[in-house]
Amino acid sequence: MRFHRRQFLASLVLAPAAPALAAQGDGNAYSFSFDRAEGGRIPLSAYRGKPVLIVNTATQCGLAGQFAGLEQLWLRYRERGLVLIAVPSNDFGGQEPLDGAAIAAAVRQSHGASYPITQKSAVRGPQAHPFYRWAASQRPSELPSWNFHKYLIGRDGSLVGSFGSRSDPLSPELIRAIGQELEKG
Template identity: 35%
Template structure:
């Protein structure tokens, strides 16, 4: 299995296979518009802009599972991200990222890269998963880890 075996709906409601991103380094992030970490959208966009021409993608997956911090629908989310942070990286429909009804992609990511003390559950918004060009999950980063702090890890995978 790899991340390429999963599908998700874009913010426009179109089903998309993640195999579309084969051969690229990915940073998969669960996002929210009303979270203390929401300003990380800016850093995510900057890292995306810096590396996208070298085979890198940020994939954003909004979730409302943490204190209701993503209350809007797909249109609200798209507008918020574009207007406030100029987001151009792929964004997907709001999903669950933890629990028994978590999206299969996040079940896979969580199992492949456990968090602190082996915890599998995503604990908060802006948890990030780094995926190599073969679709293997390499590392989980906490919400407190900024996109800028992950740049070196991304650059190594692109070389």
């Protein structure tokens, strides 16, 4: 068995968090929640039985055009059960200068986004949001390396897919993975 450099680095970052991750519950995504940009909470347990796409975003990123693709994806599949959640992050190049409701307002105004948007969160390292630490423990070789990394949570709460920043929201691979999860219902 080969031990990859990324897996090793992820294990160093995650080792101190292991007890906290174990205390999070049954080991699936339903154990986590996010703070909504406009106030309130987004508990992933509210979406039990639905596929959930979680995307780390940044309004000033060169990939911000993906917001429009995410909206198209959301509009196309939400009636069939897909949930899409944008998680703004300033981890990559300081490309999210806004905070809270200002982020949501900018994304809604500039890109027409109607899907849920969370408060700004770290998505890598020891300060990462607990969901992202859990995702890193599930797929240590598929960590976000830039804005617009996409994690697909299956109907059972497991992490079923990871799609890099350059993966278009309407890419055949992502559409196929979403379709497979939607068919399970």
